Amino acid sequence: MIAQIFWHFLLLFGLSPLLLGVIGKTKALFGGRLGPPFLQLYYDLWKLFQKGMVISRTTTWLFRAGPVVGLAVPVLASLFVPFGAIGAPLGFDGDLIFVIYLFALSRFCTATAALDTGSAFEGMGAAREVTFACLAEPTLFFVLIVLVRLTGSFSLGGLFGPALLSGWHTAGPSLVLVLFCMFIVVLVENCRIPFDDPTTHLELTMIHEVMVLDHSGPDLGMILYGASMKLLVLGAMVVGLVLPFTLGNQLLDVLVFALGMLALAVLIGVVESIMARLQLLRIPQLLIGTSLLSFFSLILLLR
Amino acid sequence: MESSANLLLLLVILLNFFIMGSSRLGACIRTAALQGSMLAFVPLLMHPISGHTLFLAGSALALKGFFMPWLLFRAIRQVQIRREIEPMIGYVPTLILGTMATAGAFIFSDHLPLIEAHRGSLVIPGGLATLATGFLMLITRRKALTQALGYLIFENGVFIFGMLLTEAMPLMVEAGILLDLLVAIFVLGIVVNQINREFSSMNVENLSSLRE
Amino acid sequence: MTTLLVLVPLLFAVGAYFLPSDRLRPWFLPVAGFVHLGLVLKVLVDDAPLAVGAWVGIDALGRLILIVVSLLYCCCAVYGLGYLRFRLKWGNRIFVTCLLLFLSAMSLAAEARHLGLLWVAVEATTLASAPLIYYNRNRLSIEATWKYLLLCSVGIALAMLGILFVAYSVLPKEVISLQLDDLLVGAAQFSRPWLRAGFVFLLVGFGTKAGFAPLHTWKPDAYGEAPGMVGALLAGGLTSIAFLALMRVMQIMSAAGEAEVARQAFVAMGGLSLFFAAVFVIKQPDFKRLLAYSSVEHMGILAIGVGIGGIATFGAMLHMVNNALTKGVLFLAAGNIHRRFDSKRRGEVAGAIAVLPVSASLFIAGFLAVTGSPPFGVFISEFTILRGVFAAGNYTLGGYFLLMLSVIFIGMGSTVLAVTLGPPSSRANKVDYQETLLTTGPPLVMLVLVLVLGLYLPTPVKDLVTKAAGLVEVVR
Numbered sequence: 001m002i003a004q005i006f007w008h009f010l011l012l013f014g015l016s017p018l019l020l021g022v023i024g025k026t027k028a029l030f031g032g033r034l035g036p037p038f039l040q041l042y043y044d045l046w047k048l049f050q051k052g053m054v055i056s057r058t059t060t061w062l063f064r065a066g067p068v069v070g071l072a073v074p075v076l077a078s079l080f081v082p083f084g085a086i087g088a089p090l091g092f093d094g095d096l097i098f099v100i101y102l103f104a105l106s107r108f109c110t111a112t113a114a115l116d117t118g119s120a121f122e123g124m125g126a127a128r129e130v131t132f133a134c135l136a137e138p139t140l141f142f143v144l145i146v147l148v149r150l151t152g153s154f155s156l157g158g159l160f161g162p163a164l165l166s167g168w169h170t171a172g173p174s175l176v177l178v179l180f181c182m183f184i185v186v187l188v189e190n191c192r193i194p195f196d197d198p199t200t201h202l203e204l205t206m207i208h209e210v211m212v213l214d215h216s217g218p219d220l221g222m223i224l225y226g227a228s229m230k231l232l233v234l235g236a237m238v239v240g241l242v243l244p245f246t247l248g249n250q251l252l253d254v255l256v257f258a259l260g261m262l263a264l265a266v267l268i269g270v271v272e273s274i275m276a277r278l279q280l281l282r283i284p285q286l287l288i289g290t291s292l293l294s295f296f297s298l299i300l301l302l303r
Numbered sequence: 304m305e306s307s308a309n310l311l312l313l314l315v316i317l318l319n320f321f322i323m324g325s326s327r328l329g330a331c332i333r334t335a336a337l338q339g340s341m342l343a344f345v346p347l348l349m350h351p352i353s354g355h356t357l358f359l360a361g362s363a364l365a366l367k368g369f370f371m372p373w374l375l376f377r378a379i380r381q382v383q384i385r386r387e388i389e390p391m392i393g394y395v396p397t398l399i400l401g402t403m404a405t406a407g408a409f410i411f412s413d414h415l416p417l418i419e420a421h422r423g424s425l426v427i428p429g430g431l432a433t434l435a436t437g438f439l440m441l442i443t444r445r446k447a448l449t450q451a452l453g454y455l456i457f458e459n460g461v462f463i464f465g466m467l468l469t470e471a472m473p474l475m476v477e478a479g480i481l482l483d484l485l486v487a488i489f490v491l492g493i494v495v496n497q498i499n500r501e502f503s504s505m506n507v508e509n510l511s512s513l514r515e
Numbered sequence: 516m517t518t519l520l521v522l523v524p525l526l527f528a529v530g531a532y533f534l535p536s537d538r539l540r541p542w543f544l545p546v547a548g549f550v551h552l553g554l555v556l557k558v559l560v561d562d563a564p565l566a567v568g569a570w571v572g573i574d575a576l577g578r579l580i581l582i583v584v585s586l587l588y589c590c591c592a593v594y595g596l597g598y599l600r601f602r603l604k605w606g607n608r609i610f611v612t613c614l615l616l617f618l619s620a621m622s623l624a625a626e627a628r629h630l631g632l633l634w635v636a637v638e639a640t641t642l643a644s645a646p647l648i649y650y651n652r653n654r655l656s657i658e659a660t661w662k663y664l665l666l667c668s669v670g671i672a673l674a675m676l677g678i679l680f681v682a683y684s685v686l687p688k689e690v691i692s693l694q695l696d697d698l699l700v701g702a703a704q705f706s707r708p709w710l711r712a713g714f715v716f717l718l719v720g721f722g723t724k725a726g727f728a729p730l731h732t733w734k735p736d737a738y739g740e741a742p743g744m745v746g747a748l749l750a751g752g753l754t755s756i757a758f759l760a761l762m763r764v765m766q767i768m769s770a771a772g773e774a775e776v777a778r779q780a781f782v783a784m785g786g787l788s789l790f791f792a793a794v795f796v797i798k799q800p801d802f803k804r805l806l807a808y809s810s811v812e813h814m815g816i817l818a819i820g821v822g823i824g825g826i827a828t829f830g831a832m833l834h835m836v837n838n839a840l841t842k843g844v845l846f847l848a849a850g851n852i853h854r855r856f857d858s859k860r861r862g863e864v865a866g867a868i869a870v871l872p873v874s875a876s877l878f879i880a881g882f883l884a885v886t887g888s889p890p891f892g893v894f895i896s897e898f899t900i901l902r903g904v905f906a907a908g909n910y911t912l913g914g915y916f917l918l919m920l921s922v923i924f925i926g927m928g929s930t931v932l933a934v935t936l937g938p939p940s941s942r943a944n945k946v947d948y949q950e951t952l953l954t955t956g957p958p959l960v961m962l963v964l965v966l967v968l969g970l971y972l973p974t975p976v977k978d979l980v981t982k983a984a985g986l987v988e989v990v991r
Contacts, residue, residue, distance in 0.1 A: 284395075285395055288399075289320065292401075293317075295402060296402060299405070299406050303409055416706070418686045441665065454665065454669060460676075461675050464680070467679070468679060468683060483635060494645075494660060497649070498661065510657070510658040510661055511658075513735070
């Protein structure tokens, strides 16, 4: 149990900044550049936590609370999400809804922090972000319903455990669709291309970036760290779908999980490099299409 | 063999969703052609390979995969605009209707009992879902070409049902059916071209003067 | 003999396509028509027995259809000589070729004894007739052609689905044969859900071709925009072929013991068609679309006749003959009036009797015939059907039938009389189009035939109709 929590926190705090580094390197590779080093985000966090902050006079405590919640939520949520075969330290029946709504809480706090600045720019970003998250939620729910139905467990720990391995044999097509939908959800929730461009700061293309425009110093550091941890936690679900087996040795399991996460980061980098951000009108259509696709995978399972 | 046929049919159903949601005419035509080509392989997977099934698969592949798209592209070669405008009920409602129809197809397939050899096959749900997609495209789209494409998908749906019976249907009849389909698309293509020439657009809303 | 019936028009079609002269080409039509008629008469006289298990063969139902179609075609072909001479500058290569292909396809459908072959033939008639509707080459006719093509192709695809379902219902027998005799023999063991589902699809599919409501929406457009003789062939010939296909379906269902289900479906569709026809005939300004709704009405009457059974089936078979000939009269006469006034609308066309006396009189006589006035044949066949309805104890249906027919009589009469009688409108001399023997003779001949059938039913005809009805009718 202690070892579990130890590995859990090691992966959470240690591996998550590396993911963003891997994504950046993959994109640089596609662009024929050297790109920033793998450990760039570590250096950035170190630098930011030592800087001072500039806080706008129009803001209130909500503005300070946003990044704190943004950091606390992934840490709390990760306690319920199994990291590969390590397993989740905590768990109860129905914790999948708890985790989803934890992320909704963090999104809410980020959005209110953005609105708190009183700038129209951030307000626009907050509106878009909330809309897209709203449209992505049905997908996530249908995916989880499929997994619940397949494994019979209501807890996240049970969903991504060994029961899934037999599920792949009996309901392969359904799980392939679920995997695809889950990947789309990861892209949406973490504001990657094709839903949001994390590298630009132009009005046309910003959603998440615009919300954090006013934060600086440790607040910005907390936001960046929280975002990378969110990527790790949601990505852990995808990796759990693909690698539902255990190797027996805990160290090997950690290694397999870490490699799986890095592979996912490379895949995200590849997707970011070969696609452009979708037209804003098309994003709701794509998200609804994904919801219908996950609904269809449920039908396939129930057949 | 059964499961690979099922996998192909699943892909066909997924392509239905793509066609329903896409607004690019070129992409729609190519996807319909891809769907037809995939369907051409299903008889080979469901029935033992013989001269009969090879002929059927080969001719279906040639017609649905190459000839039809070529004819349809030729029919719109003069059209500058290659995009569909918003269909009469919108893309999202179309997708939702299509999903509900697919769900209904799965539910309804329980009422048609399959013989032992075919149990567990996705043919009936796949066929009904494709029929529904084709029908939806026919009635909700505004461009004559997408209506013709809807008819093509409708025929794909009928073809899926035909797969249950490959051994039984005589060669002559299947050849006749495929030939009829070819000529139908040919004539449709010509008429689309004529519509375009007459109205300088492919909007079927221009074709609504006759009423009552 | 069976191959000749299909091959002769086909060869003429090939010849017509490659002939360079627009003046000589129309002659192919009556020549092919009369050769075809001669072959059909020979078939009737020979009365050869049916080869069981063959893909083509002419049973009593086929003989009836063939003679009707052939007669109608001959009359339209002679009319076509006059019409195409008037439209010489439009060119007629595709027109004549498609007309001949149309005859070939109809013959194939009449003699098909294999469901798949029947389907191919009916689809061929759809494809062959589509270019004919587009002969006028204006916006309205392209709209009509598009709707016709799309709706009828979808209908035919549904019919194909129905055939596949029926074929699947034969399993798990070793060999599935779609040959009609094999189907009739083994029908009792077919799987019920599949057979019923197949029946529904076949009814909808072939019903679209026949023009039952609510699948009739292509009819007013297609019949309204097509040239007169094309309308006559579609209304008289194509509907009879579609009806034949439905009768084959009915044969299979009766053999399987599902006759009740089939009958109820037919009666329902027939009643619905009568209703739609009655509603749209009232205040119909376009007199060619009016004829289309009349066609819907008559298909409804046919369906009711077959659905009731007994003597009403005999009436339905006789009605099919009368309907085809009467529609021929109406469409050819309407075509003449349309050409003279260059319009089809009631306000613009009036007093046709002053400028086109023969055509207008034929139009009025045809209207009286088609709505069931004695002494025309349609009255006899409708009366027989009504007798069957009352004999079955179905008084509400009989009352509904009479009510709809009266409404249609009033509605049609209003438009027809407004178009033909009264002083000539200002458009009367728009086009210099005179009636000739070629354009008035054929409809006159057909009217006389309808009159003869009404006054006295010759024994050979009566025998043929009885035999045809006997094939469809199952002893209750």
